[in-house]
Amino acid sequence: MEIILSFINKILRLIILTLAILPNLSSAQDTGVIQNFxxxxxxxxxxxxxxxxxxxxxxxxxxxVNITVSYRPGSPQATGYxxxxxxxxxxxxxxNFHLVDNVDxxxxxxxxxxxxxxxxxxxxxxxxxxxxxxxxxxxLPYLSLSTNKKNRVGEWVxxxxxxxxxxxxxxxxxxSAIGRARKNGGAYIDYIQTDAxxxxxxxxxxxxNLRGEVIGVNSAIYSPTGANIGIAFVxxxxxxxxxxxxxxxDGRMKRGYIGVILKTEEFQVEGExxxxxxxxxxGATIKKIIPKxxxxxxxxxxxxxxxxxxxxTIRDATQATRAIGALKPDELIDIIIRRRNKTYKVKxxxxxxxxxxxxxxxxxxxxx
Numbered sequence: 001m002e003i004i005l006s007f008i009n010k011i012l013r014l015i016i017l018t019l020a021i022l023p024n025l026s027s028a029q030d031t032g033v034i035q036n037f038x039x040x041x042x043x044x045x046x047x048x049x050x051x052x053x054x055x056x057x058x059x060x061x062x063x064x065v066n067i068t069v070s071y072r073p074g075s076p077q078a079t080g081y082x083x084x085x086x087x088x089x090x091x092x093x094x095x096n097f098h099l100v101d102n103v104d105x106x107x108x109x110x111x112x113x114x115x116x117x118x119x120x121x122x123x124x125x126x127x128x129x130x131x132x133x134x135x136x137x138x139x140l141p142y143l144s145l146s147t148n149k150k151n152r153v154g155e156w157v158x159x160x161x162x163x164x165x166x167x168x169x170x171x172x173x174x175x176s177a178i179g180r181a182r183k184n185g186g187a188y189i190d191y192i193q194t195d196a197x198x199x200x201x202x203x204x205x206x207x208x209n210l211r212g213e214v215i216g217v218n219s220a221i222y223s224p225t226g227a228n229i230g231i232a233f234v235x236x237x238x239x240x241x242x243x244x245x246x247x248x249x250d251g252r253m254k255r256g257y258i259g260v261i262l263k264t265e266e267f268q269v270e271g272e273x274x275x276x277x278x279x280x281x282x283g284a285t286i287k288k289i290i291p292k293x294x295x296x297x298x299x300x301x302x303x304x305x306x307x308x309x310x311x312x313t314i315r316d317a318t319q320a321t322r323a324i325g326a327l328k329p330d331e332l333i334d335i336i337i338r339r340r341n342k343t344y345k346v347k348x349x350x351x352x353x354x355x356x357x358x359x360x361x362x363x364x365x366x367x368x
Contacts, residue, residue, distance in 0.1 A: 053158055056212050057170050061111050063143045064205060065134075066162040067095055067118075070105040083161035083205030084108070084132065085214065086142040087244070091134040094217060094240060095204030097123045100130045108134050111168050122247030125356040126188055126255070127235060128219055129243045130204075143206060146213035146237055151175055151192060159196040159218055159232075161205030171197035173230075182220065182233050187321040188255075191233040192216050198232035207234045216240070256327030257353035258335075259293020260286045260300065261363055262317035283307045283338065284320035290362060298348040301339065308336035325353060 063086045070079050084095035093108060100106060106118040116136045123130040134140070158172045173196030180191040194207060198218050207216045216234035223229050246253035262284045283305040289296050306314050309323040310333040327333060329352035336345050354362065 053170075053172060053210070056208070056210065057158070057160070059212050060143055060206075060208060061160060061168060061170075063141045064111065064160045064168060065093060066109040066165075066168060067093075067099060067132075067204065068107045068109065068165075069100060069103045072102050072104045075102050081162060081165040081201050082203045083201065083218070085160075085204075085206045086134065086140055087145065087214075088142055089139070091136060091140055091142075092121065092244075093118060093132040093134055094206075094244070095130050095132060096217070096219060097125050097128045097130045099204055100132070101125075106132065108132070110140070122251050122253075124243045124247065124253040126253070127239055127243055129217065129235065129240060131244055131247045143208075144213045145241065146209060146211070146215045148209075148213070148215075149238070151178060151209075151215055151236075153178060156210050157194055157196055157207050157215065159194070159198055159202060159205060159207050161198070161202030161218060163197075163199040163201045165201050173197070176231070180233060182222075187318050188325060189235055189239055191219070192236055194232050194234055195230040196232065197230075202232075254329055255325035255353040256329060256331070256350040257293075258295040258300070258324055258348060258350065259290035260295045261288040261290075262306070262320055263287050264316040264318075282315040284314050284317045294348055294351045298346060300335075300337065300346065300348070303339070305338040306335060307338055307343070308334075310334055324350070 065084045067082045082099040084093045108118045109115045118132045118134050121131040155175045173194050177193040180193045202218050205218045206214045219235050220233045222231040286304045312323050314320045327350045331350045
């Protein structure tokens, strides 16, 4: 009976949706507007949202900029282009690190066509973020950063950027997923995934919600061809705010470091009940200890399983890396490890994490 009712419910939903769409389809077909399935999707978006974003675009677009860079001699390419957005009255501009890495000159174009030079305040290779300053005596508008700490799958969003250097463009979509990992994306980002069209040149531009607030920075796409297929990755705003704060305070993002190469480990220990049944426990196993690092100096060993870092339970290597990175250099902390079926608490002085490039060189040297 439940199966039959569920089937009837689905049929009724389909009928209601069809009745809602048909008038729009017939009207569009009469004028020759509908050409393909993507056009039908646009009509569905209008039916669902019943809202134009034109006013929002007018509101935020003066703060979104096109960025053109000239790279230093010896770089793989002479020039590049991307996007960014102004975030403060000090004319600070957020963009991607990969756009401004090894540059000789940066120019920023506003949506009114005016062009100004810019300088780099600081960069963070780990998260692919950079903070610039636009060099102008004029007062310029800047974007609001979202105060909503929780984005939801299905929320309407739009991206503004400079695809293929064509100039400022807008694309509409939804949040497709939250907490996405990306190959070579680093250990510090759980990406927002969106189907808003993002292409080469959109990098560094904002993803904006329907309140006109920035919720992230467009960073990369997944595509077997290099063109947009509806899977784009966005750096969440909380990461952006952390990195901006670090750059403003110290000129760079400082992260904790203990000098280990980790892997996720699942193992079993005797339970606390009288039956002594085995239970699964997760942690981060130390594969390698980097010589002269804090872990080496304070007595950690290869094969130790990290269970807790300064009061935070550790379930995997990524979580351990983030927990260590969130600590301040020169901070003395407690780490709980499991070694040869026994649990120990070890004190360790946190060091400062090297740059991503330097760290990759170190890890490649010591990682089998």
